[in-house]
Amino acid sequence: MSTVAHSSPELTRNQGLVYDALSGAKGPLSAYAILDGLRDHGIRAPLQVYRALDKLLEMGLVHRLESLNSFVACKHPNCHTRGNSVFAICTKCERVSELAGGDLGGRLESMAAEDGFDMVAATIELRGVCSDCRVTSG
Amino acid sequence: MSTVAHSSPELTRNQGLVYDALSGAKGPLSAYAILDGLRDHGIRAPLQVYRALDKLLEMGLVHRLESLNSFVACKHPNCHTRGNSVFAICTKCERVSELAGGDLGGRLESMAAEDGFDMVAATIELRGVCSDCRVTSG
DNA sequence: ATGCGTTGTGTAACAGTATAACATGTGCGA
DNA sequence: TCGCACATGTTATACTGTTACACAACGCAT
Numbered sequence A, B: 001m002s003t004v005a006h007s008s009p010e011l012t013r014n015q016g017l018v019y020d021a022l023s024g025a026k027g028p029l030s031a032y033a034i035l036d037g038l039r040d041h042g043i044r045a046p047l048q049v050y051r052a053l054d055k056l057l058e059m060g061l062v063h064r065l066e067s068l069n070s071f072v073a074c075k076h077p078n079c080h081t082r083g084n085s086v087f088a089i090c091t092k093c094e095r096v097s098e099l100a101g102g103d104l105g106g107r108l109e110s111m112a113a114e115d116g117f118d119m120v121a122a123t124i125e126l127r128g129v130c131s132d133c134r135v136t137s138g
Numbered sequence C: 001a002t003g004c005g006t007t008g009t010g011t012a013a014c015a016g017t018a019t020a021a022c023a024t025g026t027g028c029g030a
Numbered sequence D: 001t002c003g004c005a006c007a008t009g010t011t012a013t014a015c016t017g018t019t020a021c022a023c024a025a026c027g028c029a030t
Helices: A013-024 A031-037 A046-059 A104-114 A131-137 B013-024 B031-037 B046-059 B104-114 B131-137
Strands: A062-065 A070-073 A086-090 A096-099 A118-129 B062-065 B070-073 B086-090 B096-099 B118-129
Touching (some): A013 A046, A013 A062, A013 A070, A031 A046, A031 A070, A062 A086, A104 A118, A118 B104, B031 B070, B046 B062
Parallel strands (some): A086 A118
Antiparallel strands (some): B086 B096
């Protein structure tokens, strides 16, 4: 975690630290988990983390998992599915995978349009059991 | 708000109060907003609200909006689309409508199954601008 | 009716998540 | 140099949710 490797153009120091923390993590991290992990790097206050996260979210480098109050680095290099990803959250191992949404965004958009709703972004989070855990538990 | 009318079989006192508060509200309410609204009815602590909400969520009478940390009463009498509703959240007027999901749950389930993920519930929350606000502002 | 488990309730304290307000620093163009 | 935009640092506070413990009400088997 000390060898920094920004996979992106021009992140600031704090943004880079936060992004690297998320990239290196096995699963989603809460803002305060990030904070704890970065105390040795000069990050001392929640706001430092939240500000970095805001920018990273804007850039599409990071996604927010609303149902977990936590964050993950986007796997897709230069992801621009901002606000359209589908996350599968395993309730056993807590791991999260980002599914290929396919046409889903479009379908939702037209479904919403039928009700006169002009969709800008979608939060889609599935809960269930991943293949690993299904095997393990029986 | 003082004339109580449980629209459901056998809610306890607190559950009824919380359900009525949500039913009567124009939009989603946070747990603490519910708490504030019910102080005159003997509700004094967050836990009283959260416990009632837990039961109401189980019964499918109430839905949780993850991206707003708040709750709405389900419009469908005896809704059993538990964990499968589609919510459209207007970012201008903050109002929320529950869309008819159609086959969406099934599609998500099979999409997830392709990745070996056994889906149990889905959170789907759209952000955008409702028809009223689009007219008003544009 | 007594005993006992289950469920709902009441209260206080606390843990976790997020933002407001204010001050400082740094780079860059007019 | 001045002023602006942006990133940063710090403190305090607000909002959201849970733990732990105690008590009350009900059903039900004995």
